Amino acid sequence: MTRHSERLRLRASTPGTAREVMVHRYGAAGARPKAYIQAALHADETPALLTAHHLARLLDEAAGRGEIVGEIVLVPFANPIGLSQFVWGRHLGRDEISGGGNFNRHWPDLLELLGDSLDGKLTDSPERNVAAIRAAMIEALEAETPRNELHSLRLILARLAADADLVFDLHCDDEALMHLFLIPAHWPEGQGIAAELGCRAVLLAEDSGGGSFDETFSTPWTTLAGKYPGHPIPPVCLAGTVELRGQSDVDDTLASADAAALFRILQRRGLIAGDPGPLPEPQCEATQLDACEVLRAPAPGIVAYAADLGAKVREGDIVTWIVDPAAEDPAQARQAVRAGTGGLILSRRDRRYVVPGMTLAKIVGTKTLAARLGGSLLEN
Ligand SMILES: [Zn+2]
Helix, strand or coil: CCCEEEEEECCCCCCCCCCEEEEEEECCCCCCCEEEEEECCCCCCHHHHHHHHHHHHHHHHHHHCCCECCEEEEECCCCHHHHCCEECCEECCCEECCCCEECCCCCCCHHHHHCCCCCCCCCCCHHHHHHHHHHHHHHHHHCCCCCCHHHHHHHHHHHHHCCCCEEEEEEEECEECCEEEECHHHCCCCHHHHHHHCCCEEEECCCCCCCCHHHHHHHHHHHHHHHCCCCCCCCCCEEEEEEEEECCCCCHHHHHHHHHHHHHHHHHCCCECCCCCCCCCCCCCEEEHHHEEEEECCCCEEEEECCCCCCEECCCCEEEEEECCCCCCHHHCEEEEECCCCEEEEEECCCCEECCCCEEEEEECCCCCHHHCCCCCCCC
């Protein structure tokens, strides 16, 4: 069986425009396990687009050899709206410029859409409960009417992902090491995925607070298990945000290796036949997202880093200087920004002029940070 590709039309928000998402489907519809993989929901995160390109090639070859066992849905560019957003020659793909906000926040809340529709429908069979919940999720999404172009994009992608066993949302950071976001229910189950991808950090949070794409599909299962304690509901949707390093880490060597790693993950999880070979040694343990410090600029100025990407810092070490170009006395121009926790410098910003509040670095620590409690754990 070969690839089946289709183009799904978004509801246009403005007259005379038409956008669509392309969907590559592999394997028989309804086959299990099902994986859903999408690239560059933040449309300016180009490593994801090139990785999806290489993955499609590998999947085409596997399909040609008859090796697809489960169902694989690959969306090679998840955000045609964001791909069109050029402002004064610069591509802006993180937020919708017409006011819709961050593309990876405010995804439909499946629990809210389900309401009480599962009351009286659950049994003591985990398999039947999973089937009933998946069917109810799909039904709830299909009952929604798209309000505008962005909402129609969200409904199309959510409908494709909602009943998957495995969801990978491919992103990248500014300048970063490979890392992965999961909910705690999927650790240590996700250890093999992190090892295969060569992750340098795995950040766990039950609810990071923003309505991100991955949690839209993973957290409903643990929440429903709490809501219906008398019925077995396993966390069957392992959904992760994969951060494919930094914005500029775009080349065929990296992307084909990352695609091959995703391919081997699909083999290990029974979606593709064949031997993936030995699992690489894991490069990290998982840590809690609320122990990951987001270091922010205290003042405007030039960012001059003192610590390299991948460096291990101790609490109090200088991570970067902020240099004030307006200081009269150069001796007074430099302000040190210090690590509030010890850990790995996971990411840094790539553009080196900041105003107060902008993110300077993320440090993967192991101790819960008081400043990270009580609000959204996501950057913005
Ligand atoms: Zn992103």
